Amino acid sequence: MTSFRKWRQNNNFRFALLTFPGALFLLIFLVLPLISILVYSFWRTESYELIADWNIENYITILGEKTYLTFIWRSLVMAVSVSLVCLIYAYPVAYLIAKRGGRYRLILVLLTAAPFFTGIILRVTAIQQILGPIGLLNMALQTFGFEPIQILMYSNVASAIGLVYLWIPFMVLAIYLSLLNFNFQLLEVAYVNGAKPWRAFVEVTWPLNWIGTAIGIVLVFVPTFAAFVTPRFLGGVNGALYGNILEHQFGATGTWALGSAMGVVLFVICLIFIVIVWRTINLQRSGYTGEEF
């Protein structure tokens, strides 16, 4: 009896008890589907039927055919550039809110997430209404006798604009949260010790908030790399990305096995990206002052 009571008070037991519901949820809705996709990716499809015939043909197709590599490359470029644009756009916004927002800063941050009040399709359609051939921008230009801006109509640039718009709240929020714990007085210390403002930013603000920024970059990079709705609505015929081709396998062509393999490749690339970002984080160099992991 006493040993059971002791065991109950054991921290490991408490930890297990507290994490059990979450772990179960993740197991059922994340790990199992991932495993099934991993399994399917080594099967093959024949006339819309999955056949448990173990092979690596799907991977050979994806990594060997130029078409698929091109789409991976396109999505990679898209994800990197959208992340960069979001970063450049979001940093000053988050910085200003954190530093000067005062008692309004919570409201201001929530406002950056205002687009989330509606669904993604609606938002992307709204952008279409502005950028498209008969959209607000080009109609206005034509009304005043100008040429419509071709690059904004059904192109990768249009997709990028849409994706930046979609994911920027994540970036703002991540950077804002890290800046909340930032002691802005450290900048005054830097100035007094001879640092010009940009130098103080590079030496103090950026490294001390790198964890938040890194999280923001991952939060934008991953969904952009996997995007298929936005490029379909805004990218047009020639603007398809990896996500569109992947989705195609599960729809029109019904090649589930190849689609699963594409999903695994997507997952692995995102994982590699996250590991690369994670490796840049040195807790000591981020001003982490607690126990070392």
Next chain:
Amino acid sequence: MTEPALKLEQVEKTFDQVHAVDKISLDVGQGEFFSLLGPSGSGKTTLLRIIAGLETPGNGTVHIGGRDVTRLPPYARGIGMVFQDFLLFPHKIVAENITFPLKMQKLPASRQKEQLDWVLALVRMAGFENRYPHQLSGGQKQRVALARGLVARPDILLLDEPLANLDLELRKEMEVEMRRFQAELDIPFIYVTHNQEEALTLSSRMAVMHNGKFEQVGAKLDLYNNPNTRFVASFLGSPNHIWGKVKTAADNIAILDWKGVDVQIPTLSDAKPGDEIDYYLKHEKILIQPPRATDPVRGENRIEGTLRDVIFKGQHSDYFVVFNNGEELVGSAAVEAESLKIRHAVEVSWLPQAGDAFLAEENQK
């Protein structure tokens, strides 16, 4: 005549129509240890931030080393500064924290190393180069913060309550160290504090600040012994406060009616009978002894009371004496006065000139 290291002329700063700093002028010489002493909200920190360039004065000019820096940003002023919360860069090791000003000046690495070794030896922190700030104790952080302020041998070092977050033991130790650094380097220190003991211990000259103005500037002993204003008299030494209306004024001595007890004070030229007076008397100016048989002579205050309590402070004790009028005076003396017993009658005596009398402000009680 050489240029003063720091020259302030008619410096003014207003926040929301409140004069945080009100037309301040000041010269600080090379090698001076100058303290700005004042209660919180007196504007001393704002004044320091103006000197540092972290605030822009509404009016007036700031010269450092003969150069007008009023419109220059902090990074172009060639100053060092030590902050209250140490404010070390948490993501940089001690060596990087200290050499930060040198790195900003783009000093070659070998020179940086030289300066680092020199300043580490000065603040006795050699061997800690590779620690992160969170691996240091409070006193060590303070030493690193000082080293960072001194490493570039600035024209002037500004210190904003640098010892406020240290415990008493460390504070005493750092006070001694601070005087040593200042004497060795011959750099002027401008030291902001609300702690008068610190200001009196450390500085050669000091200013007492109140409501954005300098109440009095001068050598510390001069301020302590000859306060010019009511505020300085009431602030320095946390003295006893005696107040009342003038009964008679003759020759050098006036008689004050302190709730029924007559107190002799030096005559004020502008005080007529009936005027309210504040009279401040420092603890150590009071003599406490058993009642004497003889009558007091003119020009000597002798009041009988009861010893309420004695608080032993080590080098001296505080004696609390309560009088018939219900008021109390505190006297400090070395602990030899052991003949004094609590609840026994004692006699308190002092000379009128030992205290400082001022006309009370109109709205005072």
